[in-house]
Amino acid sequence: MLIRTNRRGVEAILRYSIQRLLAAIPVVAIVALIIFSLLFLAPGDPAALLAGDSATPEMIEELRVRLGLDQSYFVQLRIWVLSIFRGDFGVSIFSGTPVLELVYDRIEATAALSVVTTVFAVLFGVSLGMIAAWRAGGFVDRAVLVLSAVFFSFPSFVIAYILILLFAMQMQLLPVQGYVSFQDDFWGFWVKIILPCITLGLPFLALLARITRTTVIEVKREDFVRTAVAKGLPTNQILMPHVMKNAAIPIVTMVGLGVSHLISGVVVVETVFAIPGIGRLVVEAILQRDYPVIQCVTLLSSFVYIVVNMVVDISYSFFDPRIKR
Amino acid sequence: MKLNKREFLGLAGAAAIIPGGFAFAQEKKSVLRYGLSSLPRTTDPHFRTGIQVRTVSFAVYDMLFAVNDKFEVTPQMVDTWTVSDDKMTYNFTLRDGLNWHDDAPVTAEDCVLSIRRWGSRDQVGQLLMEATSRLEPTSEKSFVLELGKPFAFVIESLAKPGSLVPAMMPKRYAETPASKPVTDLIGSGPFKHVPEESRDGHSMVFVKNTEYVPRSEPANWASGGKVVNFDRLELIEIPDATTQLNALLNGEIDYIETLSSDLLPLVEARGPEVARITNSSVVQLVVRINHLQPPFNDLKVRRAFQLAVNQQDVVSAVASNPAFARPCDAVFGCGNQYESAVGAPIHDMDKALALIAESGVDLSQPIVQLLVANASTLTPVGEVMADTLRKLGFTVDQQIVDFPTFSSRRQNQGPISEGGWNIANTTVRTVESATPIESRAVLTNGTDAWWGWPEDAVNEDLRKQFGEEFDIAKRKELTDQIQARIYENVSYMPVGEMLSLSVASGRLENVLDAPTNFFWNISIKP
């Protein structure tokens, strides 16, 4: 009986996800078209950049022809769309490597950074928010309020330099920079990812702590919490699941927003800590007008954005049975 | 809390001086880790200029000839060579023991094709190819080069230390057109590339080429014996300058390509046993004015501007520390073999204003300046130029652009109304502009010249004479004449020099003081 209900639930979620993804296709297509057009209109010519400072106009023109940049907007658009349908995202203008290969090489670092950061921020942000709310006005509460204001207003490179100074330069506990895949060196992975994740995670954590605090304080006033206390439930059971399941929706919404915004924070962190991630790849590509790379990463990030939103939406119905899809 | 990056660096720097304990990096035996702001995306030395491409190509590829720190040419891959009395026929024989990294032996055919490929793209190479009537192998190990018209720089060309570097490649790469970059890195030089261990955006890994037979002469720049004293070389991309230095001070890397000028005090504070400046390359600060469009099509206006520029202003704008920048009147680089002060303008504002009045230029027409935004060198130099123009009575329309936009807009020869420009500035490494034939900046063949398109037949003729001159003393005379002519016509405007400093950790010894970072000769203290 129970199992059947679950299976039905899983089927519903699957069906819903597929619907959402299909509905997202036009959005992604429009994003792609806008990006393509903006890049076409943007000043700057990758051929001139690639050819270098001392190149003659003939060399530049030769490159333009070879790269197909001399074609009209519609011809280029058609070529691009057709190749995407074949699963071909083109070749980087600068390195000559297929874009998918480049993205594949870089995605692991960014994914690892984002996942570890999110877990870190959610774990500590939500716990701190919970403690702060449960003892509103207490020491933890005041500390959380002050610290979250601090972390939120500090630019992340400042946080990064302070962390490097303390943990790498003075205490010699952690390395200054670098990245290693966890498959290659599990321990090294963690040692190197700690500071970047804290840097990236602190503002996120601060945000989550605040939103958790506010929400929990609100939920705490609800009658059913009084019921739970009157039943003799211990504090941890009152918080989890009674309070937290009710507080989950604003928190999960904020987590979703935070994750979608990580991509912008990721650039600074990847730069300061020399992590070979997507953020740096795309910034570099923009600075070099490496169109195929920019286009692929943009598509990828709009897809990630859509999936994150979808997961957040699906989780709503998990946290609140009253929300029907 | 608003703290800008520079202020913060000051704070961070003050605290970073406290000496650290043990080095963090795992002490694997004899690895040299070299930090640079960006790994080269294209490594084809016949295709792309730039210091990173050069760094990689000197490590991986070898050359027929090489220059030392006095710009004297010595054979490198070549064993013996002869020149006919009329200086029109050259015969080269390769030395023994040369092998490509894929184990095939280096043949004369490989070299001939490599010269042709490089010669199709490089400015000096093109001159060489124009003069060459025959270039072909005569045996497995030797080849002949016959000139159809006089050219005095055959050997110098093949030893060229600046981009595009005449690196030797195996036949299968040398056969491809130079407009299509080679993506593999297979040469015959002292380091072998390990693509499997390299990671885009993170590191490029090389191992010592144990098959490599160095020459017996001591190493001096790229000439002499390229003896490698460690097993593995890692080029590590660290985009942030502060992180680079922190990583060096923490023992995570050993050698930094370019030190940001505001970080020099941190290096000096630690003392030479921790880190020290080992070598530098010189960057010329260059202003380009558009000779095709008014007002700079008027020689009087050009001269007025040249007199109004004060190099001291430029130098103090790009670096507060005098170790990083200096005034320099030499068109072919201070410290280079053709350094000279001949014909240099002496800053004189009164004369400049008088010339402007005399020229009758329409001061109401604004000067369009292409100014690269947020660039540590280009932006301040551009601002000084704008100020100088304003002092002359011009109004300046500063068009702030990013580098890609700049790279394409500067190609526009048209009038202002069609997106053209009047003034812009850039930098040139003096290792690449040390002679009148290598420097693209000193061309004066009008619309075929470098952007700015100066036209001056006299200078072109002097350059041609230089290309045919074998006598060292006469060459020097000619470059002095060229420089005088350039200043007379205001064909080229160097406005100062900046040093780009490399820093090595105290563990490295015998680092060669060269304008490109070479990894041979270095030994690592355990």
Add this chain to the structure above:
Amino acid sequence: MNALLPLIEVKNLKVTFHGRTGPVLAVDDLSFQVSPGETLAIVGESGCGKSATAMSLLRLIQPPIGRSEGGSILFGGKDLLQLEYEEMRAVRGREIAMIFQEPMSSLNPVLTIGRQLTETVRVHADASQETSRLRAIELLHLVGLPDPESQLRKYPYELSGGMRQRVMIAMALINKPSLLIADEPTTALDVTIQAQVLDLLSKLQEETGTSILLITHDLGVVAEIAKRVIVMYAGRKVEEATTIELFDNPQHPYTRGLMAAGPRLGSAMADVKKARLREISGTVPIMNGELVGCPFAERCENVLDQCRLAFPQDTQVTETHCVACFNPNGAT
């Protein structure tokens, strides 16, 4: 007084809320006791401190909202006000259970009925999932919910108000508490449902022998199930009697006012509000410490000068009936 040892004995209870504008004295010097198996009702207008009394028995009023001070609450030989947190937690939901006024919001909206019932069992006993589930089904059956097994999987929003209050009752009784506090259990319900729930409560009391402290503003409800009544006004006990004595011979002018206003059992909430104390004008004062004397003085028809100077002592009318009034009979 009952010869039996009281189940719970409240002595001189004082409850203060830390309101925005300063402390509010919600309950002042309140003493009463409940015997085993007995139903005691507390009546009074809205805002006179009934809920505050009920909640302080479970120590649900804690800083920063407010606190219970002075006096004692003796229960099973212990003073509840002195218990450690964990000891108190063992009493909550186990020895003393409570049904709240608001069935709509007193159940957790995002957890199943089953989960909310079973956790109440398991927090106090080392019961398996299955045992507690069976117990939950048993209780839902007892409170008269159809198809208890399928109710377990439902969420509160899938139930009507009356059903939810039945679930609340089931949850309160699931650990067989010796005292059940029911704070206006029917106020928020439809008229027809009100009667059903009251019937259920009295039926369950007969079956389980639980003592009930019934809190209501409705004298009709009192008449229905309580044996004894306490009348509260502005945090003070003004009259205490058996139900029969109170209805036969109300002493306090406030009690008489309540009776005159008292709607019969079964009238709807709206009617109650409209009909409230039509005999007495004015509202319950907020006790912020400025008031001396009898708080009812302002509204009282029998008021004497001394009423404004001090609160009257309890006067025994009979052995089981006492009143706190200087002038119950309206002498002038």
